[in-house]
Amino acid sequence: MKLFLAMTVIALLTVPMLVAQTAKSRTAAARVARGKYLVESVGLCGDCHTPRDGKREPVKDEWLKGATLDFKPIAPVPVWADKAPAIAGLPGWEDGAAIKFLMTGIAYNQLPRRPPMPQYRFNVQDAQAIVAYLKWLGPGK
Secondary structure (H helix, E strand, C coil), X not given: CHHHHHHHHHHHHHHHHHHHHHHHHHHHHHHHHHHHHHHHHHCCCHHHHCCECCCCCECHHHCXXXXXXXXXXXXXXXXXXXXXXXXXXXXXXXXXXXXXXXXHCECCCCCECCCCCCCCCCCHHHHHHHHHHHHHHCCCC
């Protein structure tokens, strides 16, 4: 009887934790899905941050792993970036700095983004979702 009572108490204490973990898991999955949508359909990050093959198609195995830009401005732009860095996994970025960058255009080194990078003004929830997706990708995916 004591064993049954102990197991019942443990089960009653464990179930709410499992439910909370499942809810967190769903919330995290929804955030990653939102970030994927924003990266692929709104920000169009792959256009610059993914290398292209000979047919100008994105190289799927190199998704968001950085690329040399194949376009230049018509007039000289002193701070023009010739390369788009790898953003899969957000190497070198802390979450807070990446969120700030997506909201303000100011990088972790306190410098503004370099053209042709748009100066996005995402809200905090969308910036967090983008960071979640890019971190989920990891540098190896």
